[in-house]
Amino acid sequence: xxxxxxxxxxxxxxxxxxxxxxxxxxxxxxxxxxxxxxxxxxxxxxxxxxxxxxxxxxxxxxxxxxxxxxxxxxxxxxxxxxxxxxxxxxxxxxxxxxxxxxxxxxxxxxxxxxxxxxxxxxxxxxxxxxxxxxxxxxxxxxxxxxxxxxxxxxxxxxxxxxxxxx
Numbered sequence: 560x561x562x563x564x565x566x567x568x569x570x571x572x573x574x575x576x577x578x579x580x581x582x583x584x585x586x587x588x589x590x591x592x593x594x595x596x597x598x599x600x601x602x603x604x605x606x607x608x609x610x611x612x613x614x615x616x617x618x619x620x621x622x623x624x625x626x627x628x629x630x631x632x633x634x635x636x637x638x639x640x641x642x643x644x645x646x647x648x649x650x651x652x653x654x655x656x657x658x659x660x661x662x663x664x665x666x667x668x669x670x671x672x673x674x675x676x677x678x679x680x681x682x683x684x685x686x687x688x689x690x691x692x693x694x695x696x697x698x699x700x701x702x703x704x705x706x707x708x709x710x711x712x713x714x715x716x717x718x719x720x721x722x723x724x725x
Contacts (some may be wrong), residue, residue, distance in 0.1 A: 560600075565662035567606050570645060574605040581617070581667055583674070600670055602640065613657065615640040615666065619674055623682050627690035628698050638677040640669050646663040 560579045567573050580597035602615030617638045619704060625632050642657035644664070689699035694706035710718055 560666045562604065562666065563662055564604055564611065564644065564659070564664045567604050567718070568611055568644075569663075571606050571609060574603050577604045577615075577666065581670060583671070588623075591623060593623045594619075596620070597623055598674065600666070602666075604644070605663065611644040613640060613642045613644055613666075613669065614665070615670055615673075616672055617674055619677070621678070624686055625684040626681050627683060628689040628700055629691065630684045630698070630700075632682050632684050634679065634682060636677055638673040639669070640673045642669055648673050671721075679683070 560577065560581070560664055562573070562577060565574055570677065578599075578601045581600050582597045583594040585599065586592065586594060592642055598617050598619050600617045602609065602613065604613050607614075617640075618635065619638055620633065620635045622631060622633045624630065643661055644652060645656050645658050647658065684700070692704040692706055694709075695704050697704040
């Protein structure tokens with residue numbers, strides 16, 4: 560969404576609210592598309608004592624797979640954007656200042672940046688997820704597997720020694 564911020568920069572006390580949907584359904588992470596529906600974004604651009612600020616909040620719902628057992632997991636989180644807008648090209652972009660080239664501010668860019676920064680790096684179906692058996696691939700959250708645990712070949716002679724003593 561693009562909004563005109565020229566009046567906000569020139570008029571102290573002016574506020575421009577916004578409420579829209581950002582479509583991330585096309586976005587892929589690896590081979591999966593975690594966003595099944597557009598993300599609602601609300602916020603405002605306002606001028607207080609000559610400082611123009613962008614504040615926005617996005618409620619993100621995504622579906623992905625557990626990193627241990629590969630079961631589907633739906634998760635939600637909030638992404639909050641707070642940037643001071645500057646019209647000076649000499650100021651470098653950082654976490655606080657957001658330089659703009661024209662009076663048309665594309666809200667999608669800072670909102671998407673924040674969403675991607677807030678996305679969880681590790682997703683689990685539950686905190687104590689046991690994962691899958693590396694031998695047979697059985698989901699250990701549902702049932703125990705019947706696989707024999709592999710013995711480290713470096714310890715095989717020790718096992719034989721213990722077996723001969725019994």
